[in-house]
Amino acid sequence: MTLIHPNATVADSAQIGAELVIMAGAVINPYAQLGKGCIVNTCASVDHDCNVGDYVHVAVGAHLCGTVEVGAYTWIGAGATVSNNVSICPECMIGAGLWS
Template sequence: MTKRTERERIFVFGASGHAKVVIDILERQGLYEIAFLVDDDPSLKGTRFYGHDIVGGKQELLNIKDQICGGIVAIGNNKARISVAKWLTDNQIDLVSAIHPSVQLGRGVTVAAGTVIMAGAIINSDSRVGRNSIVNTKASIDHDCTIGDGVHVAPGATLCGTVSIGDGTFVCAGVTIIPNLTIGRNALVGAGSTVIHDVYDRELVVGSPARRIKALEEP
C-alpha cells in the first residue's frame, strides 16, 4: 500500500476575482494545501475569501512565514504583481506555479516559478514562460515562443511560432501575433489586435493590423 504524503502548505497573495481563479486552479491541481490568504487591504484582515482565511498583509505574513513552504501572487495587474513578487523573493519566500489540469504543455515547455496557466491554454513545443506571468483562459502559444517575466497573455490571445514577449507586457484578449515577431518590454497590445510588425518597448498598439497609438510611461 502506498503511503499517503501530506501536501505542502502555501499561501495566496490577493483576494480578488483573479484570486478566485488562482485558488480554483490550485485546488484542482492538488499539489498544495492553501493555508491562508494574504492581502494588504487592512479591512480584509480576519475575514474569509473563497473558503480561506485572510491573515492580513505583508507584516503578518513575515510573522508566520515559517508555517508555509511558499506562495503565489494572485494579482492580475502586471506592475502590482511584479512588485509583490519581488518583495516576497527579497524576503526569502519561495514562489510556486499554478497550472490548470486542462492545460496542454508541449514537449520541452518550461514554466518558471510564480506563473499561472489557466484553463484551456495551449503552450506548444520548446516555448518558455518566465516568472510571475499569466497565460489566461484558452490562450494559445505556439512553438519556440519566449514569454518574459511579469507578462499577461489575456484570454483567447494567439501567439504564432517563435514570438518573443518582453518583461511586463500585457497582450490583451483576442490578440493575434503572427510568427517571428518581437514584442518589447512593458508594452500594451490592445484587445482584438492583429500584430504583423515588431512592437517597441513601452509602446501601445491597437487595431488590425496593429498600429502605434502612443508611447507608455515608465512602469
Template sequence: MSHTALLIIGVGGFGRSVAEAAMLSGKWGCVDFVDDSYPHQQLPAGYNVIGHSADLPKFLSKYTGVVVAIGNNQVRSEKLASLAKLGAPIVNIYHPRAFVSEQAEVGLGTMVMAGAIIGAHAQIGLGCILNPNAVADHDSIMEDYSHLGVGAVMAGTSVLKTGAWLRAGVALTYGDVVPERLIVEPVRFTELKSHV
C-alpha cells in the first residue's frame, strides 16, 4: 500500500467525486473506501471498498488520511466525531482546480471541489462541503458541517450556521445568516413554468 493512502467514508456519487479530486491533486497514491452498504454495493470497476464503517478500527493504521464524503450533514458530523474519537488522521481534500485563499481558515474534514472558491478571511469549519463552482467569498463563515451545493454562493460576510445547507444555485447576499440545520432550496424550474 502507498505511503500516501486515503480512506474515504462513503462510496456514493459524492464519495467517488472526492476520490477523483484527491487523485488529481497528486497528493495521494491510493484511495480506498468504507461504506455501510458493504458488501452489497454494485460499483464500476476500479473502486475498492474494503469494509463497513463498524470495521474502521481495524483499517485506520494503514491510512495517512481519512475523510467523510457523505452529503447528509448530520450523518457526516456523526461519522467525523467517531473518527476523532479513534484518533483518525482526518484531512481536507482540495480539487486542483479549486481556489482556497491563503488568508482563509479551513477546518479539518472539509472537501472543496472543482471550481469552488474560498475567499480571503473566510472561516470554514469542520467537515464542510463546497461542491463544484460554489463560492464562500471574503469574510464569509461556514460553521461546522455546513454545505454549499453546486454553484451555491455566499457573498462576503454572509453566514451558514452549523449544519445548514444551501442547495444548488442558491445565493446569499452580504450579511445574510442561515440558521442551524436549515436547508435552503432554490426556486425550481417546474415552479417557474407554472407561472408562465
C-alpha cells in the first residue's frame, strides 16, 4: 500500500514506487523517481530529476537537490542536504544535518 499525506505535494511527472510513505509537508518535484518501500518524512523534499532507490528513508526536513542519485537501503538523516548532481552509493547513512 502506498500512503501519501493530503498535505504532501507530488508532481504529476514524478514516478513513485509501491509500498512507500510520503508524509505531511513533503515535496516530490517533477521527474523525481522513488523506489519501492521509501519513506519521505515530514517536510522533506526530493527535487527534480532525482533517482531514489528502493527502501530509502529521507528523514524529517532533509532535502535532496536536483539530479541526486540515492542507492537502495540508504538513510538520509534529519535536516541533511544533498547538493545537486551528487550520487550516494547503496546502504549508506548520511548523518543528521550534514551537507554533501
